[in-house]
Amino acid sequence: MAKREYSFYPGCSSQKKASAYNQWVSTVSICKELDIQLNEISDWNCCSASIGYAGGGELPRLVLSARNLALSEKEHPGQDLVATCAACWLATREANERLNHDAEMKTDANEALKEAGLEFKGEKKVRHLVEVLIEDVGYEEIKQHVKKPLADIKIAGYVGCQTNRPFGIAGESFENPVYLDKLVEVLGGTPVENYDKKVSCCGGALMFSEPEKSQALVKDILEAAYDGGADMIVTPCPVCQMNTEVYQEHINKKYGTKFNIPSVYYSTLMSVAFGQSAKEAALDGQIISAKKLEAIASK
Amino acid sequence: MSQAVEKYRNTFLREVEANVEEGQWVKMCMQCGVCSGSCPLGPHWEHPPQEIFMMIRANKREEVLTSSSMWFCTSCYNCIARCPRELPITHIMHGLAHYAQRQGLAPKELPTAKFAKRFWDNLLKKGRVNELQLGLQLYFMNGLAEGIKTSLKMQKVGLGMLKTKRMDPMEALGGHGCKDIKGLKAALNKAKQIEETKAAKALERLQSKS
Incomplete structure (x- = not known):
């Protein structure tokens, strides 16, 4: 078993032959060396980054990230959700904090997620891989x-x-x-x-x-x-x-x-x-x- | 124009508070201008953020919603980090841009408005962004002639990306996506519905007050 395990959200640009594929390749390599196991969220979706706002309203955009969090909660309980992409990390952490902070918004998000058979509980920490490297590895x-x-x-x-x-x-x-x-x-x-x-x-x-x-x-x-x-x-x-x-x-x-x-x-x-x-x-x-x-x- | 609409228009601040993401913060701006001074594309804004806040409070509905200003937000979050009153300025700018678009008032030919809309439509298709299709769409969003010009200009960048395995020509035919795209779409539709129902109710309350 790996020394440290995390639920991993790679994001669109880290997919095979996408624009940050080199980030993904080198990330996998250093994690191997440091005995970090990244468990990919199986069916993650795009977070809409910081440019999805023209088409997507506030709640739909939060629901995008809430779906990833709900999947992570289901598949990797007890593991922090970790992202390498700045926008993925920001959007996911923001959704996590805002939904946990606003009960009405959380209820609405969960009403929407029910359509996909999912529930966001808000029990995870969302972290950047850099935080893992600095705080957990050191x-x-x-x-x-x-x-x-x-x-x-x-x-x-x-x-x-x-x-x-x-x-x-x-x-x-x-x-x-x-x-x-x-x-x-x-x-x-x-x-x-x-x-x-x-x-x-x-x-x-x-x-x-x-x-x-x-x-x-x-x-x-x-x-x-x-x-x-x-x-x-x-x-x-x-x-x-x-x-x-x-x-x-x-x-x-x-x-x-x-x-x-x-x-x-x-x-x-x-x-x-x-x-x-x-x-x-x-x-x-x-x-x-x-x-x-x-x-x-x-x- | 009906009387109700006329009355409603006199309350643009309340309209923003009811409909725009984090709009309830607009009244808190103290006009110090740190946001505008911190904005990387600040010089290109028709009206910098603190001016937009004052215009909302001065009922300048049309001027605010048709402005190109908010569409120059790069989402760098400098304004949020530096605002002495801790206003979520980036979110308000995104919210205003979204609301302007929803009202059909956003400037039609603005590149970022077009790009942002295409980004959303692109991710909705399969649940993940298809970078190649988005890029090509973007080059051609101002017509064929300009598209060819842009493509030629970008040819070397494209080849570089291809050579370094950071672009996949096969993505043009489909590519990456979510397995449960049906569930994702249903959830997003529901979220949109909830948001619109709430906005309609807020609007009703606003009209009955004025």
């Missing part, structure tokens, strides 16, 4: 698994928005959360000090509908990473990762910049430092290759 234990320290790599810890606000990781501040920097240090790398775009917005889903306005935001995030001497950016969020990586060429064309900086998940960093293969770390999922990590992985 930096000390993570350090013990480091076989190939990320020596001489300078990394800008880009926390972004939804992993940080409105809930954030327990014990961290909204304006300057330091868990990614601490993690980088534990893995043997050097965090960029005073990375001033650490909690700035990348445009989120509006990258799709308002690309130019969002790319202007990403330009500043990348520029600040370069200013701090970063070799790469690390982030916990699928949207942050994609927005900071895949549009660099568009930004270069528009602004005459020469950005070409890898943006990786913390799980990829950890996997490489744990001595796992490039494939396990999902380095083949980088559109902008993380050459320094590839070199360590092939050592």
Whole structure:
């Protein structure tokens, strides 16, 4: 039996060959190393992220997350629900807290869920995988698994928005959360000090509908990473990762910049430092290759 | 226009309180402007959040609901984290956008309004978002010519995603989904029904008061 077990909500972007499939692959790898068992909620649905509001009203959106929670309660009693995607985590935790806080809303949600033969009880804790790593595993234990320290790599810890606000990781501040920097240090790398775009917005889903306005935001995030001497950016969020990586060429064309900086998940960093293969770390999922990590992985 | 509707329109704040997610908080805004100063797309808002709050209180129904403002919310939650009165501003903006859409007043050609609506319809189909179909729909939402232009511009990004196994062309034909999509849809329909019934009742109460 695994040392730690959780009910797991992967979310749409983590599915096979979806945009954050590399996050899923590297997450599976580090969990194996840390003896964490993630039990996938069997028939989970989309949480509607933070952009479903045009079509979905308040209650339907809460019911989406309540269904996932109800399934988790049924299938994995006693296990915390854990998500890796910022939006999945936020939506699920919010629904959990709001329904538990508002008896009338909970009754309404359950009346709707009855149509699917389910009931939301509200007896779970909803957590981000980062919380599991920091609180349950701990930096000390993570350090013990480091076989190939990320020596001489300078990394800008880009926390972004939804992993940080409105809930954030327990014990961290909204304006300057330091868990990614601490993690980088534990893995043997050097965090960029005073990375001033650490909690700035990348445009989120509006990258799709308002690309130019969002790319202007990403330009500043990348520029600040370069200013701090970063070799790469690390982030916990699928949207942050994609927005900071895949549009660099568009930004270069528009602004005459020469950005070409890898943006990786913390799980990829950890996997490489744990001595796992490039494939396990999902380095083949980088559109902008993380050459320094590839070199360590092939050592 | 009937007298009842006229009367009702004089109470836009109460309408918002009854119909908009977290609308009961609007009256708490003290106009400090920290939300507007903290908003990443703030300069693009026709009316920044604190102005929207004041406009609601000044009965500017049409101006608020037809505004493009709330559709520039990136859901970064900066405003919530910083609001000294702890208003759930992000939720109110989503709620106003949803209500404007439901009333048919949201600006029709606004890219984010179109995208947000397509996102919801996309997830409703199978219970999970089909990224490829959503992306393609998005490129072509302003017509064929612009769609082809956008597709060409995005070609390299698409190839990159394909090469790194972060996009699956087979998703165009169907792809991932919930097994119990029937149950999910029934639950969502029921939720919509409950919400609409409550909104109608709230509206009745409002009209009988004025």
